[in-house]
Amino acid sequence: MQQMTLQNIADQNDYVCFRIGEQDYCIDIEVxxxxxxxxxxxxxxxxxxxxxxxxxxxxxxxxxxxxAARLAIGKTCPTPRHVVIIVALENQIVGxxxxxxxxxxxxxxxxxxxxxxxxxxxxxxxxxxVIALDDGRMxxxxxxxxxxxxxxQEAA
Amino acid sequence: MSGIDSLRPAFFEECEDLLLRMGExxxxxxxxxxHNEVESxxxxxxxxxxxxxxxxxxxLTSLVGFAHAFETVLDLMRSGTLHPDASTMHILLxxxxxxxxxxxxxxxxxxxPELMPQLLVDLDLLAEGAxxxxxxxxxxxxxxxxxxxxxxxxxxxxxxxxxTGFAITFEPYPAxxxxxxxxxxxxxxxxxxxxxxxxxxxxxxxxxxxxxxxxPGLRWQLALQTTAPREDVMAIFDFVQDLALVTVEPxxxxxxxxxxxxxxxxxxxxxxxxxxxxxxxxxxAHPRTASVTPAAPPAMPTIRVNLDRVDRLINQxxxxxxxEAMLSQAISIAGLSKDGDVSSSLEGIKxxxxxxxxxxxxxxxxxxxxxFQRLDRITREAADAxxxxxxxxxxxxxxxxxxxxxxxxxxxxxHMIRNAVDHGIEPADRRIAAGKPPEGVxxxxxxxxxxxxxxxxxxxxAGINRTRVxxxxxxxxxxxxxxxxxxxxxxxxxxxPGFSSKEEVxxxxxxxxxxxxxxxxxxxxGGRVSIQSTPGQGSLFTIALPLxxxxxxxxxxxxxxxxxxxxxxSIIETLRPDESExxxxxxxxxxxxxxxxxxxxxxxxxxxxFTSRQDDQxxxxxxxxCDSGGRAALAxxxxxxxxxxxxxxxxxNYGTVRGISAATILGDGRIxxxxxxxxxxxxxxxxxxxxxxxxxx
Numbered sequence: 001m002q003q004m005t006l007q008n009i010a011d012q013n014d015y016v017c018f019r020i021g022e023q024d025y026c027i028d029i030e031v032x033x034x035x036x037x038x039x040x041x042x043x044x045x046x047x048x049x050x051x052x053x054x055x056x057x058x059x060x061x062x063x064x065x066x067x068a069a070r071l072a073i074g075k076t077c078p079t080p081r082h083v084v085i086i087v088a089l090e091n092q093i094v095g096x097x098x099x100x101x102x103x104x105x106x107x108x109x110x111x112x113x114x115x116x117x118x119x120x121x122x123x124x125x126x127x128x129x130v131i132a133l134d135d136g137r138m139x140x141x142x143x144x145x146x147x148x149x150x151x152x153q154e155a156a
Numbered sequence: 157m158s159g160i161d162s163l164r165p166a167f168f169e170e171c172e173d174l175l176l177r178m179g180e181x182x183x184x185x186x187x188x189x190x191h192n193e194v195e196s197x198x199x200x201x202x203x204x205x206x207x208x209x210x211x212x213x214x215x216l217t218s219l220v221g222f223a224h225a226f227e228t229v230l231d232l233m234r235s236g237t238l239h240p241d242a243s244t245m246h247i248l249l250x251x252x253x254x255x256x257x258x259x260x261x262x263x264x265x266x267x268x269p270e271l272m273p274q275l276l277v278d279l280d281l282l283a284e285g286a287x288x289x290x291x292x293x294x295x296x297x298x299x300x301x302x303x304x305x306x307x308x309x310x311x312x313x314x315x316x317x318x319x320t321g322f323a324i325t326f327e328p329y330p331a332x333x334x335x336x337x338x339x340x341x342x343x344x345x346x347x348x349x350x351x352x353x354x355x356x357x358x359x360x361x362x363x364x365x366x367x368x369x370x371x372p373g374l375r376w377q378l379a380l381q382t383t384a385p386r387e388d389v390m391a392i393f394d395f396v397q398d399l400a401l402v403t404v405e406p407x408x409x410x411x412x413x414x415x416x417x418x419x420x421x422x423x424x425x426x427x428x429x430x431x432x433x434x435x436x437x438x439x440x441a442h443p444r445t446a447s448v449t450p451a452a453p454p455a456m457p458t459i460r461v462n463l464d465r466v467d468r469l470i471n472q473x474x475x476x477x478x479x480e481a482m483l484s485q486a487i488s489i490a491g492l493s494k495d496g497d498v499s500s501s502l503e504g505i506k507x508x509x510x511x512x513x514x515x516x517x518x519x520x521x522x523x524x525x526x527x528f529q530r531l532d533r534i535t536r537e538a539a540d541a542x543x544x545x546x547x548x549x550x551x552x553x554x555x556x557x558x559x560x561x562x563x564x565x566x567x568x569x570x571h572m573i574r575n576a577v578d579h580g581i582e583p584a585d586r587r588i589a590a591g592k593p594p595e596g597v598x599x600x601x602x603x604x605x606x607x608x609x610x611x612x613x614x615x616x617x618a619g620i621n622r623t624r625v626x627x628x629x630x631x632x633x634x635x636x637x638x639x640x641x642x643x644x645x646x647x648x649x650x651x652x653p654g655f656s657s658k659e660e661v662x663x664x665x666x667x668x669x670x671x672x673x674x675x676x677x678x679x680x681x682g683g684r685v686s687i688q689s690t691p692g693q694g695s696l697f698t699i700a701l702p703l704x705x706x707x708x709x710x711x712x713x714x715x716x717x718x719x720x721x722x723x724x725x726s727i728i729e730t731l732r733p734d735e736s737e738x739x740x741x742x743x744x745x746x747x748x749x750x751x752x753x754x755x756x757x758x759x760x761x762x763x764x765x766f767t768s769r770q771d772d773q774x775x776x777x778x779x780x781x782c783d784s785g786g787r788a789a790l791a792x793x794x795x796x797x798x799x800x801x802x803x804x805x806x807x808x809n810y811g812t813v814r815g816i817s818a819a820t821i822l823g824d825g826r827i828x829x830x831x832x833x834x835x836x837x838x839x840x841x842x843x844x845x846x847x848x849x850x851x852x853x
Contacts, residue, residue: 040826041827042718042819042826042827042828042829043718043766044810044813044816044829045764045765045766045813045814045815045816045829046764046765046813046814046815047813051810054806054810054819054827055827056821056825056826056827058475059471059474059475059478059804059821060804060808060809061804061805061806061808061809061810061819061821061827062809063809063810091808092808092809093808093809094809149810149811
């Protein structure tokens with residue numbers, strides 16, 4: 001019995017949950033560095049639509065990705081009420097623009113379900129798992145690597 | 157195990173320094189006056205010896221072996237037996253190249269360089285050829301004994317070891333103790349080779365009241381009975397060679413002296429009480445005669461610091477400068493700038509920050525010497541490969557430049573040198589026919605000039621064959637046939653991608669990279685490269701580089717509602733022209749007449765993909781010059797200010813952006829992008845070229 005409990009805890013990771021439009025998303029808390037309010041970004045020339053611009057994060061130049069635009073939900077018009085989630089993935093630091101951070105929760109590995117094939121329209125490519133929440137909402141696990149702007153984009 | 161492994165990087169770092177010093181010494185030998193020459197050889201010897209010592213500790217056997225052979229030749233040179241004539245120097249220089257390769261190979265775990273066996277043979281030949289008559293005699297007197305004794309003696313009796321051996325005097329200088337060596341350890345190591353009899357000579361020790369513990373004055377005399385060769389004995393003293401007076405003489409003297417010392421000839425004799433005659437070299441009477449130890453060249457004390465730490469410091473200073481700008485902006489907004497105390501304190505902080513920034517930048521600055529020395533080798537190899545006689549002369553190698561700049565200069569300069577040897581310098585017969593000395597000279601010089609580093613590479617070769625360059629450019633479709641080109645424009649064709657002026661791709665410089673790569677590399681360092689050539693007299697390449705990659709003098713401009721930075725270095729002048737001075741060309745093209753020249757206008761906002769302001773008649777024009785010599789007028793909304801900005805990379809977290817070289821942080825904490833005028837202009841030119849063909853609409 002005790003063995004079982006330990007097993008459960010080991011399979012459970014903490015996730016940062018946030019909302020984009022009407023949809024709930026989450027990312028592993030491990031990659032999140034900080035969450036800050038929106039500050040005006042400097043527009044980058046020739047940048048793709050979903051790159052809002054660059055901001056100053058204590059001396060580093062950090063690009064901000066508009067998740068709503070990236071997930072084909074619609075371009076965000078950022079206000080000071082929006083949040084930027086700073087994530088670090090493989091030495092690359094990027095800000096994710098979201099509407100609001102809703103929760104930090106532990107999610108069981110077992111609760112993660114594969115994404116149904118037919119749901120793969122636009123946003124589908126960026127979601128690795130879906131989780132059904134108790135209150136009837138659905139949480140989508142974001143594929144960070146796919147969302148981030150690639151360093152080789154100039155070649156594309 | 158892990159302890160010594162952790163020292164490996166430090167060893168290879170030290171090797172870099174030592175190789176540098178070795179190269180310096182070698183360069184000094186040929187033209188030094190005779191007494192300096194010995195000092196130069198000493199320098200080289202010390203460097204090679206230290207590399208050998210370190211390599212031994214890490215078990216790098218081939219490195220040790222090669223360094224040893226090298227050292228043997230150097231030793232003959234410093235004793236005056238071998239004279240540094242041209243052929244000897246040639247071998248020494250090549251040996252130094254191989255040694256550098258070996259160090260690199262050992263560091264990167266690569267196989268030994270191909271040239272090593274050949275050079276080893278060359279070095280051995282040098283060493284053998286140079287052995288003076290006395291040395292040969294000594295060798296003869298010594299060698300037969302070893303051969304005679306080993307096979308026979310053990311057969312005669314097994315109990316007493318054969319009486320071959322060495323009489324050794326060992327007199328440590330104070331430096332030996334100071335560097336933490338332990339004489340006992342050396343004596344024990346000798347004892348491992350055979351039977352030793354040690355006598356301590358206390359005569360150097362004065363009375364107690366004048367005794368200086370730091371100058372022990374101790375000295376040992378040993379009779380070592382062993383079958384081990386002399387090299388093994390010498391190897392024990394390897395690490396203390398410069399720190400002690402060591403003489404090793406055969407214990408078993410040759411027949412003439414045998415009579416005078418009958419006790420030595422006895423098969424097994426207990427200790428030699430007084431092996432006095434074994435030391436023919438007059439030993440210094442007192443260890444205090446420090447002049448015997450070769451004086452190390454005076455050097456400023458230095459420390460080794462991880463580059464990361466320096467960079468962190470530079471970043472933090474950058475932050476400080478930004479914070480200072482923010483503070484000054486906040487104070488002026490709060491209306492406190494009229495307060496004398498506040499403004500004078502702020503001014504003080506400003507100056508202090510600038511001074512700290514300067515000091516920190518100077519930490520990263522290094523002399524160009526290391527690069528120049530490597531190029532010496534490149535020249536040599538290139539000259540060998542093309543069978544030409546070429547000499548590299550360098551000036552201003554003490555000029556200091558940012559470390560990153562130095563590292564990234566190696567490749568372009570290497571390429572330019574190879575290019576100069578391969579294409580610039582003519583073969584000796586053609587040079588003589590042209591009335592020039594057979595040996596070609598490449599001059600490499602560096603100097604600071606108005607906040608930039610100027611590196612000039614000149615050769616006294618044939619110069620650029622403009623007719624040929626033009627033909628090739630036309631054949632490759634780089635310029636339209638029959639285009640009107642000035643000589644300077646033809647010269648600049650060399651920098652175009654896809655241009656290689658040799659019909660046959662030569663093994664040396666035609667490795668699929670052309671001068672366009674050189675230009676791109678220099679440009680990525682924020683510099684520019686230009687070329688001048690006089691037919692029959694040679695070519696001159698000039699590279700202008702910024703002193704640092706961390707800050708930039710820039711002009712703050714407004715472009716499409718954003719604040720951007722334009723590097724001052726590329727700006728010629730700014731102007732606000734009247735409408736009448738601007739002429740339209742085609743559908744969108746605009747030109748401005750400036751001193752008789754028609755200069756194209758490029759709208760920055762449009763070029764960067766921003767929406768341009770509509771009331772563009774009052775735009776500011778900023779005249780910029782590109783490396784190709786082309787000029788353009790960049791149109792911006794307004795000019796705010798001119799200031800030093802700290803360069804922040806965009807590539808770390810995002811990637812490259814067309815027309816933007818980097819970013820900086822302004823006083824209000826916002827990011828401003830630094831415009832790359834070179835790319836903006838190049839792109840604009842590329843876009844306008846195919847216009848007649850493209851459908852306009």
